[in-house]
Amino acid sequence: MRNGNRRGGINSADIEQIGGNGLLHRRALLGKGLVFAGAASIGADATGAAAEPLKDAEWSTHQGKTIGPKGGLSKYEDLTVRVLSNPKGEPRTQHARTPHHLLNGTITPSHLHFTILHNGIPDIDPEQHKMVIHGMVKQPLMFTLDRLMRYPMVTRQTFVECGGNSALMFSNEPVQQTLQYLHGVCSNSEWTGVLLSTLLDEAGVDPRAKWMIVEGADTAALTRSVPLTKAWDDAIVVLYQNGQRLMAEQGYPMRLLLPGWEGNMNIKYVRRIMITDQPAMTYYEARNYSPLLPDLKAYKFYFVNEVKSFITHPSFGTALKEPGYYEISGIAYSGSGTIKRVMVSADGGKSWADAAVQGPAQDKAFTRFHLPWRWDGQPAVLTSRAIDDGGNIQPLRADFIKTRGQSPKPMTNPLAFGNNHYNSLTCWGVNTKGEIAHVYI
């Protein structure tokens, strides 16, 4: 790495523009002081009004509010931001989404995690809840929460993503909505629980078995077929989310976690795991989560959420107030492994620059990327493209829709799920006023 200054600073002359339309080298993010080559550049950098003399603000001069037993956000931060699909609880599915455009970092606050439930949130008494493992096992077993709490636990980060996430991206014309609508049924948490393999060992799985049929204690008794390979690999019966017991809408008191795999398979309120030699072809795998292809064939068992990324800052709904320096930042993740590289373009894919990938990047977890950008006030198209450690790369839209298709007419319902498992690029068009539109390239 080049280093233009003995004190460890970086000489601005070194920070060459490395992509079209003002993308700067990620080296500029290293956190050491910038040493400007000449006074002229300081003047050029200073933007906005001059500062005024400082004085104590009103809130700095008297005793603050008394601390209570439960922490809370500042009143200036709006908590009621999740978009709801069915706020009156009519007899159909309910969804709430994560507002990625308002968040940063990688962990989704528990109360902003997306959730989808097919017959409301069950009110489960943790003392009464039971989970059984049966079917092709030597000894069927029943586990109470109390007992499970005594098992060795593992903690890991992983994202959970609905197979229907990014469904609006199938629209033949870009839908003008925030990331909450475009990619909001995907969130990332730190989860703690018991490895499912530990429990299966105890029951003794018949070597001829290949599948487990997992079922929840919710009213819909939601059920999916999961290959046992995943159970032995990294499946967890989760008890904690971000350090506290699972949110009620995330499966309290216990849920199945299949890192990187289709959200609907991560059965909440898990009450039964039946070991079998065949899949059950349950309602959701037989219908909703078998994506239709243009020739009317359909994929089944589309378990893996493939490599994806999108820029959260800036994004639709935020306007750039003036030309100058901005950090481009976003989220990348892959259900097949760890994010290795994220490329960013500011000229709609004509040129690309490597973003800084915030480490340590974790297996099947949100990974943040950053890149400095100096916007010159001219039209720009921002986008990102991620690659995981298995060499899987996010497909370009033209390639993606060639095999997967797109809607015949523009999607008008921003809450609709027309198809599943979209992982191509998301592009933000910036106009000369700094307004951001969702565009395709």
Next chain:
Amino acid sequence: MSTYRISPLAIILTFGLAGAASAADDKNGLGARPGLGLPITNEDIKPWDITILPDGTNLPPGSGTANVGAKVFVDKGCNQCHGEGAKGGSNPALITDEKMTPGDIFSNKTIKNFWANATTLFDYIRRAMPWQAPRTLTDDEVYALTAYILAGNKLIEENVLIDAKSLPNVKMPNRENFIIRFPEKI
């Protein structure tokens, strides 16, 4: 235990920490494994054991015909959400000739034009319907409703008795049109 699969973690726990579990505490030879699951009989699991497999495994005794099913459909209020004659209402049509359109990946998937297995119908109705009172139907009622929907969609003759033997053999027209996306994961 030998023929039963053991995960690598269990091996580490068993061998790596074997010394920690005293012989006196370890009547069942669990080594360092917790062994805290409570044995339960298949008989006691039965009330929850509602999964039907495509080959018919787990289908209960009982039977039903379309005629009876048409009456149950109204008696149990299915028509309130799925419409008269199951032709669609506030919730999807269960009996419909709607086709998928080539090139339209947003085509409506129906029981007739999409589902691969008739067993899914029995499993889903028994598990999740009627919406506001799932798992209240008798097995005979579920067989009858299944027969009603299959016959209405002309997937079986009007008078066919649907039971554990006949249901898995109902041929669903779209069953050959599925491609396993990630076969290596299975």
